[in-house]
Amino acid sequence: MVRRVLQAIKKDDTSDQAYDWVNYPEKAAELYKQNCVYWQSDAVPKIWCFDFYSQDDETGEWNLQIVLDREFTNSYGTVNELDEFLYESKRPVTDSLDKILHMQVGDSNHKAPFMFYSIRSLGFLLFDLCQIQDMTMNRFVSKVHEDFLLLLRVQDPADRAAVDKIHFGLRYGLLPDGIGFVKREDRYQFDPQLSQMLFSNLKQYMGESASSYTQDIDSGTEKERTKFEVQALLAQTSALLSSLLNNAYIQAEFEYREICRRLCLKDTHNADAKAFQKRCREAGVLEKWLDSDRWEIRAETVMGGGSKQLELAGADKLMSVRQFMEPSAQQRTLHKLVLAVTDSAAEADELAPIKPNKITDTVFDAALAWGTLMTGVPMPVKEGDSHREVIETLLRMMDMKVQQIEQSGGVGMPQDVVGITNAAAYVTQHIDLLEQDESEAQRVKQYRDFLGKLGNQVKAFAQRQQEMAAQQNGHQDPETMAKVASIAATTQAKVQAKQVSDQQKLAQKEAAFRQKQAHEMEKTRADVFVAGMEGVAETAAQHAKTAAEVRAIERKAEAEAKAAAKKASATKNKE
Numbered sequence: 001m002v003r004r005v006l007q008a009i010k011k012d013d014t015s016d017q018a019y020d021w022v023n024y025p026e027k028a029a030e031l032y033k034q035n036c037v038y039w040q041s042d043a044v045p046k047i048w049c050f051d052f053y054s055q056d057d058e059t060g061e062w063n064l065q066i067v068l069d070r071e072f073t074n075s076y077g078t079v080n081e082l083d084e085f086l087y088e089s090k091r092p093v094t095d096s097l098d099k100i101l102h103m104q105v106g107d108s109n110h111k112a113p114f115m116f117y118s119i120r121s122l123g124f125l126l127f128d129l130c131q132i133q134d135m136t137m138n139r140f141v142s143k144v145h146e147d148f149l150l151l152l153r154v155q156d157p158a159d160r161a162a163v164d165k166i167h168f169g170l171r172y173g174l175l176p177d178g179i180g181f182v183k184r185e186d187r188y189q190f191d192p193q194l195s196q197m198l199f200s201n202l203k204q205y206m207g208e209s210a211s212s213y214t215q216d217i218d219s220g221t222e223k224e225r226t227k228f229e230v231q232a233l234l235a236q237t238s239a240l241l242s243s244l245l246n247n248a249y250i251q252a253e254f255e256y257r258e259i260c261r262r263l264c265l266k267d268t269h270n271a272d273a274k275a276f277q278k279r280c281r282e283a284g285v286l287e288k289w290l291d292s293d294r295w296e297i298r299a300e301t302v303m304g305g306g307s308k309q310l311e312l313a314g315a316d317k318l319m320s321v322r323q324f325m326e327p328s329a330q331q332r333t334l335h336k337l338v339l340a341v342t343d344s345a346a347e348a349d350e351l352a353p354i355k356p357n358k359i360t361d362t363v364f365d366a367a368l369a370w371g372t373l374m375t376g377v378p379m380p381v382k383e384g385d386s387h388r389e390v391i392e393t394l395l396r397m398m399d400m401k402v403q404q405i406e407q408s409g410g411v412g413m414p415q416d417v418v419g420i421t422n423a424a425a426y427v428t429q430h431i432d433l434l435e436q437d438e439s440e441a442q443r444v445k446q447y448r449d450f451l452g453k454l455g456n457q458v459k460a461f462a463q464r465q466q467e468m469a470a471q472q473n474g475h476q477d478p479e480t481m482a483k484v485a486s487i488a489a490t491t492q493a494k495v496q497a498k499q500v501s502d503q504q505k506l507a508q509k510e511a512a513f514r515q516k517q518a519h520e521m522e523k524t525r526a527d528v529f530v531a532g533m534e535g536v537a538e539t540a541a542q543h544a545k546t547a548a549e550v551r552a553i554e555r556k557a558e559a560e561a562k563a564a565a566k567k568a569s570a571t572k573n574k575e
Contacts, residue, residue, distance in 0.1 A: 053093075
């Protein structure tokens with residue numbers, strides 16, 4: 001059938017526009033309004049078809065069939081088989097109607113090109129006004145040029161040839177008797193105020209046709225307008241443009257959603273969609289986020305509704321309350337002001353760049369979990385956290401803690417070893433979850449290598465602590481060792497009780513902070529982050545203080561043991 005259709009039109013070199021003007025006179029009027037003249041196209045011939053979509057009652061999927069618009073016959077062939085499909089899909093083309101039918105503007109106009117109320121543009125509204133203005137301007141210029149002419153009056157008609165003999169030199173000229181100039185008051189004069197009124201009215205009519213009607217705020221009082229009145233007048237004059245932009249934003253969002261949906265199709269054959277999905281995977285985006293239903297898609301809007309004055313006024317208003325905003329919001333406000341003044345996104349990025357917020361909720365939660373992990377209490381893995389952010393945050397804190405121990409003698413406290421080991425186990429859980437994503441294989445290897453390096457250093461700390469403990473125990477008698485062990489156990493119990501108390505307090509503070517966090521923004525988050533780190537430092541200082549007390553007790557016990565041994569030795573010598 002396709003071959004027969006192509007055979008029928010293969011020798012046609014023009015497009016058929018034989019409209020039925022008798023039965024459809026509106027078509028002639030629409031064509032004339034579109035082109036201002038009747039225009040016969042020499043475009044290549046087209047085969048007009050209908051697309052029919054039918055829905056399966058069981059699956060709800062849509063299938064496509066294509067049939068000819070009408071039968072046609074010419075000297076080269078005939079096609080009249082309208083009961084045969086030109087194309088029929090073998091599989092469903094889509095599962096939803098909104099992926100087939102896209103409506104932008106609807107006013108019951110079913111004839112192409114689809115105009116709005118049969119009007120193509122504002123030019124048709126302004127054509128008559130512009131034509132009258134041009135005619136008025138033409139007459140006005142003609143009258144001005146007419147006034148440039150020198151008109152002479154001859155008293156004796158028989159002497160009118162004498163006018164041709166008059167010569168006006170550069171400085172002066174002489175007029176013969178009986179010839180004089182026609183004075184201004186003797187010429188025909190038109191009313192200049194009337195012409196000015198005509199120009200003003202035409203300008204006003206053009207403005208009312210091209211934009212929304214605005215009421216004159218002055219109303220004949222001739223008083224100076226206030227700032228509020230000027231802003232109201234600007235808002236009225238931009239009402240039509242802003243409404244057009246808002247409609248464009250609404251329509252653009254539907255377009256953007258469809259573009260995003262097609263970019264995320266799993267079995268797509270489009271090169272752009274494949275490249276987009278590849279770049280997302282390389283950037284570490286999880287597979288579940290390659291779904292446009294999870295996205296928040298909005299059209300980018302401009303301030304002021306298309307009015308430069310309103311845009312600057314809005315930017316100035318934001319700057320007036322800038323000191324009450326959060327730090328990141330202050331920078332965005334300054335960026336908006338620079339963009340409104342310069343109209344250059346590149347210059348706005350250069351003068352007032354918007355710095356990304358690096359303290360996310362996941363990073364902040366990981367910093368809070370660090371204090372709990374250092375007490376030796378295991379933490380559960382929270383669903384929905386970014387594994388990369390948790391791993392990198394805790395690895396950075398573990399490295400800082402290891403460096404502190406190295407700088408303070410390379411031994412540390414047993415509780416430090418327990419805490420870092422507990423944190424390493426927590427990080428390992430997140431690394432195992434991240435390893436499920438094959439695209440993160442290289443990054444997972446780097447995380448495991450770094451974690452292994454830290455683990456070797458922690459093992460060295462534990463070994464040194466054991467060596468020091470064995471060295472100290474080798475110079476003590478069993479009774480003293482038992483006493484020291486008893487004191488150490490009591491101290492350890494106190495330390496553990498203190499840790500449990502600190503943990504409960506920290507948990508209470510964390511719960512209170514989470515409630516407060518819902519009502520505050522980035523600055524409060526940063527302040528609480530610093531407070532959380534100070535709490536960790538305070539806990540570490542308390543641990544160091546407790547360790548110092550333990551060491552003091554051990555040294556005291558060792559001194560008492562030495563004194564007792566010395567006393568026993570002296571008694572034995574006397575005996």
